[in-house]
Amino acid sequence: MNIGQASKASGVNAKMIRYYESIGLIPAAGRTPAGYRVYTDAEVNTLRFIHRARQFGFPMERIRLLVGLWRAHQPSREVKQVALKHMAELERRIVELTAMRDALKELADHCRGDHQPECPILRDLAGSKTPGAAAQAA
């Protein structure tokens, strides 16, 4: 199996496969005499694992951890701990973005959006010393 086939089978872009190898997330693949990378089913499984973990938003370093736990059949406590930590970070980010969206919505809702330059959004950006002013007004 060469890198193109491994890519299709795992869902991981060929370019990314080489990158994962370069950062040591996966061991260096075998090579044909001509220098082409060769992948076994087991290696494709690992790539699929990584791909799926990326879909969950896990950062590479945590994926490195997860792959290690997986291959070494470590206690599920360890795995769960990593997952919970990631979920907490997702949650943090969600809260952040939601706050941005809501604050912005508050301003946009009061913006006429017509031909006149007067605009609560610009007023807030330009002048607000107290970031919560819009929310407080709401």
Add this chain to the structure above:
Amino acid sequence: MNIGQASKASGVNAKMIRYYESIGLIPAAGRTPAGYRVYTDAEVNTLRFIHRARQFGFPMERIRLLVGLWRAHQPSREVKQVALKHMAELERRIVELTAMRDALKELADHCRGDHQPECPILRDLAGSKTPGAAAQAA
């Protein structure tokens, strides 16, 4: 006003002020004979505007746009349009992250988290061909 004072007054890191200048987001500041950058109150206001826009998560290119609209007293319609586009992107990201968190929570909730290696999280990462399997099972 030198860059340190402008930084404190605007909330924008001095390093970032130089960066914003380098990418043309703000015009090059005046200089003292010794080469120190000098800032007026108006320039600090612009920096504060940028700082606030960053807090709303606006990417630089959109901030460049907003600063332009602001300074040229353009119709609020333009401003609102930019804000709405950004809100839509925030929303997209929120939905993405929420889906990740929920799917992960579903798996973590069913993980014993004990000394045994058996773990729904790893099972999903390793084997799921259908990304929605966990959600469907729920």
Add this chain to the structure above:
DNA sequence: ATGGGGATTCCCATCGTTGTAAGGTCAAGG
């Protein structure tokens, strides 16, 4: 043998921010 598709390596760009290194400048105090 020729062509096309796929492989290789290497470099560059993203986006916003931070860090570091090596220097110049200013103001205060001994």
Add this chain to the structure above:
DNA sequence: CCTTGACCTTACAACGATGGGAATCCCCAT
């Protein structure tokens, strides 16, 4: 006058993960 420390200057690199492209090479089929 000299030192000290805080501040400024430029320039370069790194981050995380990915995409793009160039130049070259390999394999297979016609």
